[in-house]
Amino acid sequence: MHIFYIHQYFVTPSQGGATRSYHLAKGMVAKGLMVDMITAHQESFYDFKIIDGIRVHYLPVNYSQTMGFLRRIWAFLRFVVMAKRLIRKLPRPDYLYVTSTPLTTGLIALWAKKKFAIPYIFEVRDLWPDAPIEIGVIQNPLLQNYLWALEKKIYRQALKTVALSPGIANAIRQKVPSAEVHVVPNFADLNIFHPQPKCPKLLQKFGLKDTFTIIYAGAIGKVNALHELLDLAEATPYQFLIMGEGSELPTLQNEARQRRLSNLRFIPFGPKTTVNKVMSCADMACILFERSPIFKTNSPNKFFDALAMGKAILTNQKGWIGELVHNQELGIYHDCTKLERTLQQLEEIAQEPKALKKMQYNSRQLAERYFNAENAVSKILHVIDPDRFTASFNDEVYIRTA
Template structure:
């Protein structure tokens, strides 16, 4: 079977980013022909070269289109348009696929996948990574009411025309279900994590990292990910400073890059508890997460963000580090049901600092929560099992 994959951003484990589709494509390409239509945005950002850029068996067509987190709305929009034009041309030129797999974000990548599928008269599967256009609209990036209506109409048509829809969280599935889509068209396949890379976070590797960075014997809180506008970074900075006053020996690590990096850098200069850690390749992130006592998964208070499926949530639990989440969606329900973390409402730095102080003071409960999280991660988060689910969806869609 020939599968054409439309995904604007391809990464591998050498990149400072999640590599969900690297794992999924590696699994699927063992049995099927895979053509990936993407961009080379992330390839220059590789921090190591331990992994091939492409999984074995995957054919790639990649456009040279720059993109980064600090881009404004207009620049991002232009990058999306460029990819759409490139993907449309390549999608019509490649040998006719049996099924097309269109991956958002952005929504435009899925839109062009649907259009190529229609033109080539093949079924297509729509994977929803984030709820677009709801996310940029709630973030204030699209203010024009007419444009909002047009984007929502385009989104609805994509859901209706797709042979099948994959979402990355129960919250996303509920959103799509409310649009009137039948259950037979919906599959929830979690973001998940790479358990083979989790295994790199051995006790020896963790102890070495803590010793190397002066963390031995100190409580550690970690935020690992993008310093974006949606991630509530100003609240975390205020929390770290408040926590330092409550518990001076705590170290708060901010690992990543993005819009709020200057804010964190300034805070680190004035507060000894705050440290800015450069972005790490994905395969090394797990040791950092395992070195932390608590991982924070934070977002601003917007309803659309209650549905998301952040990689750091899965990665943290997989290495046995409990998480604090700040959105009252499915992640809150998950950590409370499995007792592997805690919920603190978004944008409340004092409440978050006090909760972290209590959690860090209860060492036995921290360890127990981490163990429970690790157990559930082994059962539910393995990307090899999730890849097999995606493969079955694509095979059924292709008939």
């Protein structure tokens, strides 16, 4: 079986970032599928590499989170045009596996189905265009209506859709009741991320104290609500780490300086191995987003990495992630309007090692049982070819949070 896997932001573990597509494609190859990954890079030329059996086609499409709205749209459309040109030159595959965001990757899927009768499976990582519309990025009514219509058309014409959370799956079914939707959440690489004791040499390397530490490791954008983390740092004696990159990083650093937060450290983002080392210095991980209903459906990589590292969780979300944190006793819910309650809970955790260790143990156990690459690959292969592949695990733990 031959798959064209289309993901504009494909990265490997050595590059850092969201490596879901790398692990899924690698798993497909291991089971005998031929996978051509069509992606983009920052260079000015086309490149081709074979990475762990994945045939990776790099298209020259410059993109950065610091770009303005119009430049981002141009990058999305340029990728669509260049991907179409490449697909014309390659042998016809059996399926397209197309992942969003951006939603515009669906244009490639629709075109390939019409032009070459290639069926496609569409993976929905975030609800587009609902997310940018809800946070005010897309305000033009005509553009909003066009994107909603495009979204429904992509779902209707997909052979199957893959949702990264129960909330996303429910939203797809409401928009297109006839859609066949499968939930395959994000996951962590349990070989890279695993519980480790704090290492004195690493603490010294990063200039950290051996004290109760809370970390945020991930994207630093307008939707990540990291001002709430600064509020916690200002109100507590604990140690806080922020490791990431994004458009809001300079603003956040400036605000931290103005507040004179001596207990907050910014650490440059890096590959998975570096994230692993930095996270090993922390006791608890933050999963923060702005308080908008759309973010309750998120399936953020940083949550699953934190589970694999065996970290207690602090989250300000009440969606399926918040329910997992509560039901599985992984950590605490933070309401910024009830700061004193969070401070009290943090004090109890910091002063009671047994309670902290129980949360950390629960996190790792949840990752091992449900949120690992093997389970996700098994489910994706079953979605692609249910006659050949059988899903080998029970997903009740997250399906029941829908």
